[in-house]
Amino acid sequence: MSEETAASAAQVSPAGPLRLAEPPGPARDLAAMRLALAEAVLAGEAGDVPIGAVVIAADGTVLGRGHNIREAAADPTGHAEIVALRAAAATTGAWRLTGATLVVTLEPCTMCAGALVLARVARLVYGAIDEKAGAVGSLWDVVRDRRLNHRPEVISGTAAQDCAALLDAFFATRRPPRTPR
Ligand SMILES: [Zn+2]
DSSP: OOHHHHOOSOEEOTTSOEEOOSOTTHHHHHHHHHHHHHHHHHHHHTTSOOOEEEEEOTTSBEEEEEEOOTTTTTOTTOOHHHHHHHHHHHHHTOSOOTTOEEEEEEOOOHHHHHHHHHTTOSEEEEEEOOTTTOTBTTSOBGGGOTTSSOOOEEEEOTTHHHHHHHHHHHHHTTSOOOOOO
8 A cells, every 4th residue: 555545534633533524425435444454554564464444433433443463462353343343332332333334454254244233333345355255245245134133234345456455465475476387
């Protein structure tokens, strides 16, 4: 991610939390994804798979941020979404994140898809598709299962190339090159 893509119209007021200035919709989703990408970079720098997430309130306030800490915390549940959802719940003092949007760089797994439904987030925005383990359209579609009584709106593909490029770059340094046939 370049310096300029990391910038957004985010504003920090001295008296309050970070609040995105963009109106609800694609512009705000993209600004939030830039924050999630910045979180993903932190994960990668710490040796974890670079995945980041943020939770945004309906008014644009950033309620929580998180990145993958599975290795750093030796925690199998230390996915970016879980960390961000917990941070948001701590900020609001409530487990029910009514009206909130979860923005994450990679399609959530089954655990995280379940968690965001349990948190009652209104919207899910994700970047890259996870064809191997995705639970929001790829292998399963947990959040839009009609048997559940809460089904968040889903927007996919936001800054997908940037999100995927981070992952590709991370794994390129870790996997031995494939032997040519
Ligand atoms: Zn997950």
